[in-house]
Amino acid sequence: MTPEPIVDIADDAGDLADRVAIWLATRIAVAPARVALNLSGGSTPKRVYELLGGEDLGRRLDWGKVHLFWGDERFVPKDHEDSNFHMAWEAMIRHVPIPAAQVHRIPTEAGSPEKAAALYSETLQSFYGARTLDPQRPLFDVTLLGLGADGHTASLFPGTAALNERKAWATSIIGVKPEPRISLTYPVLESSAAILFLVSGAEKRDILARVLANDPSLPTSRMAAHGTIRIIADRAAAGET
Numbered sequence: 001m002t003p004e005p006i007v008d009i010a011d012d013a014g015d016l017a018d019r020v021a022i023w024l025a026t027r028i029a030v031a032p033a034r035v036a037l038n039l040s041g042g043s044t045p046k047r048v049y050e051l052l053g054g055e056d057l058g059r060r061l062d063w064g065k066v067h068l069f070w071g072d073e074r075f076v077p078k079d080h081e082d083s084n085f086h087m088a089w090e091a092m093i094r095h096v097p098i099p100a101a102q103v104h105r106i107p108t109e110a111g112s113p114e115k116a117a118a119l120y121s122e123t124l125q126s127f128y129g130a131r132t133l134d135p136q137r138p139l140f141d142v143t144l145l146g147l148g149a150d151g152h153t154a155s156l157f158p159g160t161a162a163l164n165e166r167k168a169w170a171t172s173i174i175g176v177k178p179e180p181r182i183s184l185t186y187p188v189l190e191s192s193a194a195i196l197f198l199v200s201g202a203e204k205r206d207i208l209a210r211v212l213a214n215d216p217s218l219p220t221s222r223m224a225a226h227g228t229i230r231i232i233a234d235r236a237a238a239g240e241t
């Protein structure tokens with residue numbers, strides 16, 4: 001990974017979620033105007049979204065300046081239980097006063113995964129106000145990502161053409177998982193002031209060690225961000241228990 005990640009160790013999954021939620025709440029609070037958060041799917045961030053959508057934290061945040069995006073999505077309807085949007089909707093979005101126009105989900109109602117990817121690229125470019133990314137002006141304030149057991153992140157899986165896509169902002173991934181996926185590409189994920197990887201559980205221990213050793217065969221290791229990269233792992237994932 002470039003730059004070298006900052007690694008934070010949380011006690012357990014609950015502590016990890018608390019830290020990330022507070023970190024995100026602080027980013028939202030200090031942002032002068034709009035703040036663009038790029039969300040991930042997976043089981044690890046769900047508790048973070050619940051905290052941000054909860055009574056305690058959710059009501060204190062200025063949701064009027066928050067814009068939500070997704071790093072990847074399954075090509076399923078928006079209310080499908082496997083939808084990353086649906087997970088964030090249930091855990092957080094439906095509980096908070098964020099304007100609907102600021103929730104930029106991946107449009108899986110488009111006729112095909114390719115069309116959904118093309119439409120989402122347009123959404124991102126229109127938000128950014130340009131079709132070319134400027135390293136000095138990141139698209140996202142924060143990108144949340146996970147680490148899959150095979151080293152994937154977002155829906156960038158080992159050995160797929162999506163890893164080499166540098167031109168399109170979003171792409172479709174077909175034939176790797178039972179359902180097609182749509183994923184932002186490296187240049188777009190990397191256009192973030194801060195990237196935060198959430199890694200929890202003993203089953204992630206080996207793969208996290210390989211990422212930290214910069215194994216180039218792993219999509220996660222190949223992330224080369226413009227801003228900072230932080231990995232928040234719990235003790236089980238970090239091999240400290």
Ligand SMILES: O=C(O)[C@H](O)[C@@H](O)[C@H](O)[C@H](O)COP(=O)(O)O
Binds near residue numbers: 043045084146149
């Ligand atoms: O939609 C998804 O599933 C993801 O975007 C994916 O990249 C995920 O972040 C990792 O597979 C880790 O998932 P866990 O948090 O469930 O371990």
